Amino acid sequence: MEVAAVSSVIAVRDSKDPNGPVLLLTRKALRTAIHSAANAH
16 A cells, blocks of 8 residues: 555555555545544454
C-alpha cells in the first residue's frame, strides 16, 4: 500500500498495481478508517 498527501486529500493505492484504482480520502476520513480498523473485533 502506498499513501501520499496530494493537495487537500490523501491518496491510497496498491503498490503492486500502480495503474490500478486510487482511493482519495480527506485527512479526517483516513483517521476514522484507521481508528475503526484498529478497534475492530
